[in-house]
Amino acid sequence: DQQVKQNSPSLSVQEGRISILNCDYTNSMFDYFLWYKKYPAEGPTFLISISSIKDKNEDGRFTVFLNKSAKHLSLHIVPSQPGDSAVYFCAASMEYGNKLVFGAGTILRVKS
């Protein structure tokens, strides 16, 4: 039973436009949500996070939105750049800094 779901396996976006990656979760005990980015042959690297007491967190071109009632979060990248092309994983945790439950990932391709 997947507790964190990323239903879009891939997304293709034109350079300069907005990329929106979506994630749904089922466990209402999750309190902390993160996005990771992964390039081939590298480990995942942390991108941005949000705690359940907030509904939005912004860091430069990256914004994460959380809708707790819908158990849904999304990552917005504006403007998208070719270097953003990677696999993006959504993750959730019940405790700050403790084990993460990951989604299956979404492959983002930004075309120039």
Added chain:
Amino acid sequence: ETGVTQTPRHLVMGMTNKKSLKCEQHLGHNAMYWYKQSAKKPLELMFVYNFKEQTENNSVPSRFSPECPNSSHLFLHLHTLQPEDSALYLCASSVVGGGTGELFFGEGSRLTVL
């Protein structure tokens, strides 16, 4: 460079071999993890160690045996593996309940079982 180092980066082994994966973190973290990444699947949590004590074994087959001799080192001992165990094995570390809240990952060990 994330401060988490995994060796070897690539490993090919037969089903009867015994090998080990090594992970070392230089971040002063108190928790370490093994994750498995298979193609088109979520990262699967395998083991969690908090302060060197195993706090979670996520129904992992006994052919995978973790060892955490201290809070900076984590091993995954492998024996009599199956071809379906071929995957990318990722080590991570964190500060439970504090720090920046995220897990820091190594670059992974790509395992191929023949």
